[in-house]
Amino acid sequence: MSEFRIEKRRAEASLTLSNGTVARGWFFLAGSRASLSGPERVADVLNAEGGFFPFEVNDEAGSHTVVYNSSQVVEVRLLGDAGEAQRDPGYALATERHVEILLSTGHTVVGRVRIYRPEGRDRLSDYARVHEMFRYVETAEATLLLNSAHIVEFRETSAT
Numbered sequence: 001m002s003e004f005r006i007e008k009r010r011a012e013a014s015l016t017l018s019n020g021t022v023a024r025g026w027f028f029l030a031g032s033r034a035s036l037s038g039p040e041r042v043a044d045v046l047n048a049e050g051g052f053f054p055f056e057v058n059d060e061a062g063s064h065t066v067v068y069n070s071s072q073v074v075e076v077r078l079l080g081d082a083g084e085a086q087r088d089p090g091y092a093l094a095t096e097r098h099v100e101i102l103l104s105t106g107h108t109v110v111g112r113v114r115i116y117r118p119e120g121r122d123r124l125s126d127y128a129r130v131h132e133m134f135r136y137v138e139t140a141e142a143t144l145l146l147n148s149a150h151i152v153e154f155r156e157t158s159a160t
Helices: 042-048 124-128
Strands: 008-017 022-030 052-059 062-069 073-078 095-103 108-115 134-138 143-147 151-156
Touching: 022 042, 022 062, 042 073, 042 134, 042 143, 095 124, 108 124, 108 143, 124 151
Parallel strands: none
Antiparallel strands: 008 022, 008 073, 022 052, 052 062, 073 143, 095 108, 095 151, 108 134, 134 143
16 A cells, blocks of 8 residues: 555535536545644535546446536535534534525525624625635535535525
């Protein structure tokens, strides 16, 4: 085994691509990174660098690794670790906003977002200007990562 090999763990997810294709499979996550405290998360992989990321799919052709263009991913549904968003530092202190989000696919996501800004700067419009491309949205069914390039509209709603 190479001394340069980095052990990875797998995180199950489904991807919705801009062409409507849905791929179910696994992300490869490092146990740690120099720029992070704790294990790598799916959001860390997607927000680390622009371009492409590896994703293992198991389809009629069998199990194989595909390299996807992150700009073409509209939505990532986390299937194995719904608590990933809660590992953000300050999660419990962040302002929670209930939202409806219209995506470029025409799909509307209803859920909650966390805004990590000081009081008075924690509006939905402040959240919209965050530089991270992929952002967590927690719904009643799952934790999602949405590509902000495919978000058409945010709307704050009352808690349900």
